[in-house]
Amino acid sequence: MSNKSVWSRLPLHLFLIAAVGVIAYSNSFHVPFIFDDEGSITSNNVIKDLHRFLYDDGYLHNPRRFLGYLTVALNYRFGALDVTGYHVVNLAIHIGTGVLTYLLARLTLSTPTLRRDGDDTGTSWFIPLFAALLFVAHPVQTQAVTYVIQRLASLATLFFVASIASYAKARLLQDESSRPFAVKPICFYVLALATAGCAMKTKEIAFTLPFVVVLYEFLFFRMTAAKKILFLLPVALTVLIVPLSLLGTNKPIGQLISDVTAVTRVDSELSRLDYLFTQFPVIATYLRLLVLPVGQNLDYDFPVYHSLASVPVLGSLLLLMALFGAALLLWYRSRDTRTAPEFRLIAFGILWFFITISVESSVIPIADVIFEHRVYLPSVGAFIALAAVFSICFKGAVSRTAVATAGIVVLALTATSFARNQVWGSELSLWGDAVRKSPQKARPHYNLALALEKAGRLDESLQQALIATRLSPKEANPYNLIGTIFGKKGDYDRAIAALSQAVKLDPALAEAQVNLGDAYRLKRMLPQAMEQYQAAMKQRPxxxxxxxxxxxxxxxxxxxxxxxxxxxxxxxxxxxxxxxxxxxxxxxxxxxxx
Structure with a gap:
């Protein structure tokens, strides 16, 4: 198939990326706010007044993620709590990141180490397009796109990829220019720095961006060491943005990076070593999901490992070491100009994956050891590598068979994303799915109980809440829900017993204190009711x-x-x-x- 065919045209590529994204997420626009959306959006008063957000509390609320929350505040300003607007923005970010992935891959294939003059195989457009379509269509992305507040991950990725692509464009223009300080390269270089700063003020995962830029410069451009330092130093200095943003915070770094609020998180005390051991199988799970996206789950019941000698830990470590070693081998072989340019591109994609996954999957303990949205940024490199591997399988030539096979893969992934978004369609279906896949974990049962209680299905809600208390007897929230249910049934004695247990387990849980006060008041035990209300008032003045x-x-x-x-x-x-x-x-x- 000729590189000059209709398939090689840029407008068609952009249309295909957008169309696949819209089809995959066409049933997601009415997915309700769930899980951490409550604390970050629906009950977050800071984002409900745009003027206050911009000039008063917005930056103080979360300086580390100011830009991400700014977009949420803008959504609220123009649509209040109409969830459709939030999903439209999330999808636009996702499609935008897909387009940037396409542009980055295309620019990379034009760099001095990969460019092949007179190349008519079509790989210069096929690899970027297939990588972008994989990124947009893949169901592993649904958590980062359909789960509203995970916009922080997707928006940070948008800025991250934009920064790398801008840097690549600046370097390509600089190589073509005869002047050392041409205007166009400088403009793109400034854009790279600006988007790097935006990424780091959206989510901490962008901390790895300067390291990816250094890798990119090392792999794809030729320049004297002095000039490399001149280009890389300003980008390298952006690495200070995230650590400086963390200054003055009293919480552990793992808690700051975590995406789940204290209200719905089951806390766990993990040592750095145990977390690292656990992350080896977690990363292997992410890789498995990228290749075979089955068994997706919002709330995995993932075991914590305490020894390197554990079979899942050791086996996963060997797999990751083999993959990392393959990246180094491919890079080494790619130094021979006679080898396929895809070798170096595969190495870059693999190394991108390992670098960008390191913030949330290394030695910084986070209470929840696995969440699918954490693979959103690493998947950019993974999909570029997979597209390059696919090209090699077809001997670097874009035939009709290659295009048809790629089309079938993209269609299958799009259909799977659509089906996964059906599960996200309601809290009942989503948490019902999580309960089936994590039956021995308390949190899915508790959240399903909340969803059932909202739907008025009190007996079923009570059953799920009781299961949650059995699985996690030290958690206060399920007892609070049980008390609320008994209160609605008019059984105030049982309500008082359950709510008293909730307050005993968590004396700072104001909601339980208020509900206990209500139960006492309805039983006309007014002094006891007053005591609980006053305690709650101290928590929520x-x-x-x-x-x-x-x-x-x-x-x-x-x-x-x-x-x-x-x-x-x-x-x-x-x-x-x-x-x-x-x-x-x-x-x-x-x-x-x-």
Whole structure:
């Protein structure tokens, strides 16, 4: 197939990348907010006032991920909590990253070490297009795209790839220019630095970007050592952005990198060595998912390993060492100009994978040892390498057979992504899927119980919550949910017992204190109710609903003046709720009548 055929045209390539992305995620636009979306979006007051976000609390809320949360604040400004707008932006980011993956691969094949003058095999367009289509269509990406707040991972990847591509373009233009300080190369170089900074202010995974740039320069360009240092030094200095952003934080680095809030996370104390041992099988699982995407799960019940001698650990380590060794061997062989240029491209893709996975899969312990969205950035290199391997399998020539085979692979992956997004369609289906795949893990059962409780299926919810308490008896949240369910059923004695256990396990869980106060109030045990409300108020001093409940309790005690004071506080904190103002007027009228 000629390189000049219709298949080699850039507009068609961009259209195909976008079309595959839209088809794969066409059923994801109404997927609800789930899991960590609650703490980051639906109950996050910081993102609900754009002016406040930009000029007051936005940067203080999370300086390490300011740009990511800025996009969330903009989504809220223009669409409030209409989930469709968030998914449209996430898909646009995903398709944009796919396009950048295509451009990066295409630029890379034009670099001095890979360029083959007079090459008419078609690999210069086929490898970039196939890599981009694999990236956009692959179902392993669904967690980073369909799970709204994982925009932080996908947006950081967008900036990351944009930075590498801009650097590649700057270097290519510089090589072509006869002037040492031509305008176009400088513009692209500045763009590379700017997008590097944006990536690092979106998520900490971008810390590895300068290392990938150094690798890219080393593999694909020829220049004196002095000039290499001149080009690389400004990029290398961006490595300081993430560590400087972490200064002043009191939390462990692993907790800062983690994507799951304390409300829904099952904490675990892992040593650095145990985490490292566990990550060898985790990375092997990521690689397996990239090649064979079956058995995907939002919440894996992944075992923690404590010894290098464990068969899964040792076997995975040997696999990773073999893959790393293959990358070095391919790089070594590619120094011979007679070898296929794909060799060096495969080496680059493999090394990209290992470098970019290192932030979340090395010696920094994170409570959740595996999440599929963590492979989103590493997959860029993996898919470039896979596309190059595919090209070699067809002897570097783009035949109709090669195009047809690649098309079948992309169609199959697109259909699988569509099917996976069906699972994401509701909290019930998503957590039901997780429970089936992780039956011995408490968190999926708890989250399924929450979803069932929202749907009004209280008996089923209670059953799942009880399973969660059995699997993780020291977790307070399932007991809080059990108490809430019993309260809705009118069984206040059981509600008080369960909620008391929740408060005992986690004295800082304000939600359980409020619910316990409600149960006591409905049983007319008003002093006990007041005690719980006041404890919750200390945890949440700006929560208007707690002040309102205290006001109701005072009113039930016939203390209308104090009730009016707390109703006034509630109305001041939340003027948008008319009930607070109405109860205030009633309490004031009642107090005056006395």
């Amino acid at each position: 700006t929560d208007a609903s707690i002040y309102h409940k205290i006001g109701i309790t005072f009113a039930l005690q016939q203390n209308l003046p104090k009730a009016a004071v707390f109703f006034q506080c509630a109305a001041s904190l939340d003027p948008s709720t008319p009930q607070y103002r109405l109860d205030l007027m009633r309490a004031q009228a009642g107090a005056q009548a006395k």
